Amino acid sequence: MKYKIASLIFLLFSANQMLKAQTKYEITSPDKELSVSVFLKNKQAYYTISRKSAPVLANSSLGLIREDADFAKNLTVLSVSKNELVKDNYTLKNGKRLNNQYLANKRILHLQNASAQKMDVIFQVSNDGVAFRYYFPDADTQLKKITEEKTAFHFFESTKAWMQPMSVAKTGWESTNPSYEEYYKKEISVGTPAPTQAGWVYPALFNYKNTWLLVTEVGLDGGYCATRLKQNSPAGNYQVGFPDGREAFTNQNVNPESTLPWYTPWRVIAVGSLKKVTESTLGTDLAAPTKTAINPELFQLGKASWSWIMLKDNSIVYDIQKKYIDFAADMKWEYCLIDVDWDTKIGYEKMQQLADYAKSKNVGLLLWYNSAGDWNTVKYTPKNKLTTHENRLKEFALLQKMGIKGIKVDFFGGDGQSMIRYYLELFEDAAKFGLSVNCHGATLPRGWQRTYPNLVTMESIKGMEFITFDQNNANEEPLHATTIPFTRNIFDPMDFTPMNLSKIPNIKRKTTAAFELALPVIFQSGVQHLAESPNGMATVPAYVKSFLQTFPASWEDTKFIDGYPGKFVVMARKAGSKWYIAGINGENSDKLINLDFSKFNAKEAEIIIDAEEGTDFITGGIDLKSPPPVKMKPYGGFVIVVTQK
Template structure:
């Protein structure tokens, strides 16, 4: 009895303290970032400061379920003490192999007017802020979420780099949304999105000398993917839910679940541009690898791919055999065979190609239509994956044939039922040792950590668009220098880069060295390269040698210099080598200074643009403290640093 009384007294004391205190702080381990959380007129808000200067103004917190409102009439029950959170993990499909996460955690326990409970969990690391919601009650009745009040309130003089969300059921064969719009660059905060669909993640902001990158991670089958709403009066961006049409056939869009119930993490990488670009918050807060999926069964790699230049007519037995030989000659791990292979080649002949490829130490990847009523695309194989029984049968058949992975295209949006479809595909494919690449797809949101067989996802206006229209080729330099700071910061991106010769009917704006740098600057578990055997035959032997040996995964990544939409210089480490690559997104030549002193005593080889046309030049460098390199308009370079 005495123990019970003590517990009651302690609870009352904590509650009274929580009620009396107006603001609560959660600081990063190095004290550079500080989050203030507080109730105002019975609604919950937060602000963020960096180095004691506020960088995010009063921003809302709260959720609205169909049965209960957790955005108003809230009371604070208690606040946990600051608790240190540590995590370490290995992830090959990332900018870094070994990851260490350290943060301060604090949980805010609240209830609404009906005494129904909600927790808000904050974790603040040296590179950013993460928070999510939790309904701790237990209830077997399904609850439905109808609105998320979460907002990110930026100051009026901040700038933004943001990709518009395309409207559901628009575009070619009604396949949108596919995260395939160009970023609006260096725009004023508060600028309305061009459509009611809003803006996608990650969204980049700059305020004075602080950069902030907003996204989400830890998305499982209990929630939908979200976005930022179209209108953001005063720079206050509220989270939006998907269009009602973004559903798996006949199923739900908005989140629904029994209780207890966690939401995904909302994450904001914060700091210098270097800190934000090197951040791994997107995987630090993702769920760990599924225990039934062995990462060792799935290999990172590079792939040959005929469709990117030669299109549908190239999907024949003879041409694919040629591209298998191409992959083997380049020492690349894979060959991707695209649309209509089931019609043009067939399963039996594909088994022959798989056997032939195996002899050449090349694995085959096969294209699939995601099927379902969300698109009208005629490409096949179709209707093989959206029924689980049929999907398992198909995956078993592919494993028996010796196929190493699947590319699945034309998904239908961000609704909870569609998210569930993605995750079921990943799990089922893993059972048959099949890797997965999704195109016409949503943002991965850290899934590559949870599902080690997920190699990459498109979720970007990539190289294929450059092959379609000149306007896309004209945009490539600006686009390619924006996405290392946005789309590709947290998640692998299947841009399918690098054309070193010619694209039919297109006047390429970028130089060859710009293109050569892209597979280093862009991170993807499988890098599908947009060059042909004929094109490769035109490049110098040292360029071919570089492409035969450049790595499939990285141990570390550093941003040396850059600015979104202008230029990027990035260094990545593999084994004992460093690969330094730069691209210039502007029409004027650019000279970059950086420090090579840390590489003294090593051999450094520069490949950059030659003096004529699309030529290359190779130079052996001396590692010194003040190294200068000039990039041509829309040009680039690659430096390989290795032991002598």
């Protein structure tokens, strides 16, 4: 009898354990379209995502490994919170939408490992995607180090991907990589290995049947390294990877380390139609709010003239920079960017004269700096001015006294935790002196523009400068430019430095003039450093010049009209009482675009489009009662300005 009772107790216990092991915890989006299931299998944590009840992401692993603890296996569920509705409203001038609303259902799984050490997994599911992060709730002043993150995104094998390879650390010109400056691999099969062991960068775009998914990370606050996706993804299973050991700030740490308690960054998957994913603001919804010590009103967004992009190093002299200040003033642009070696070729004293002259013209100056440090061998100066807090305060105080409005800092070359801290310290110190920041040769911003409103833009893209270097890059521009609105530029400002309307020295431009004119509307950046020169601008029609004198620096709303990554894109952006609709064609065939102007409450609409030969423009009004399709020429484009009723 005792044996039977013991056996029954054992069976009941086993059944209870099996039930626990098979329990799935569900989190749905407020509109019920997205659903996440989280569960343990063999004491390992996994999640799946469904859209409209159909699976779109297969069993994907969760967990982390610390030096002192394994949170990837032998896990048990201590408890699971109830669903909680999370709301957030914020304004963001430097983005696709001024007024933003975030609404998500939140649920927390409280887990522990075999040693009874605790880890939470926090899920938030909104109508446009899924986000989760880890939290170590215990208090411990001893430094903890994470050696590996087991987080994965397991796509079904028929999924296609648009992904940018990560460049190998310490490679490239003057050992400045990684700089997020590779071309995207377009519509490749998931499971395709990255070209090198460095892996793939964020954001990474995927298409499965009629669902699009975009993977990135947000909430990188200095307590973690920036991550990427690993090189190999067997059967479409992509795992989060850490930076190369050389991606550090002057011999400091690369992998994550912190005392406890400790939050990790958000892992983000935007999910939905291509329109929903492209219009999503998850990349800033989950970023930390603006730091209270930083006043966003101090930092003006705008457009800038820039001599270096076409004239290179020899243009950084007093007389040419004065000419480009006059150019900015004539174009009613807010800024003039003065690039490398200004400290030796112009000097601080003469730069003060230029700053005073620019102020008299209502133009602000932006000055270039080398990020310096031991991570690159770049000779350009100013150098070694920013790597310590004390040096930054001294230099920034001098710039503030001179009336300089912002800095461009170049050649970071790393995603290690110590390098991420350097970025954030740079933003904070610059903000104290009213200086905006633009980073080149840099990592992906990951929503930083919300937290640090003085961060106006970052490069992190193979931009216009590469087109000026080599004909092959010019040939690639149509495909590249029609891919990055769906990837790199989907959440974060991007300093592509677009738009050449006339000619590029020693390069035959493949795109048409109207394609180029559309880029400053298609691409979002807090400051647009425009590539056209005074001589080039003198060749364009008056109505094109007028458009470029008046087009907005920031947007109140953005709508995706039509497109496909690497083929074409049509977007509409709103400012005041006007909508700016722009399209670019990445293919060598005509495209007809049908537009419904009633959606824009249109009173009138004017179009600028390619002339027949594609090297010039034509303009005219649009019949709003029966608008004809807009014809985009091969590698062509258009801009329409809609005035609302």
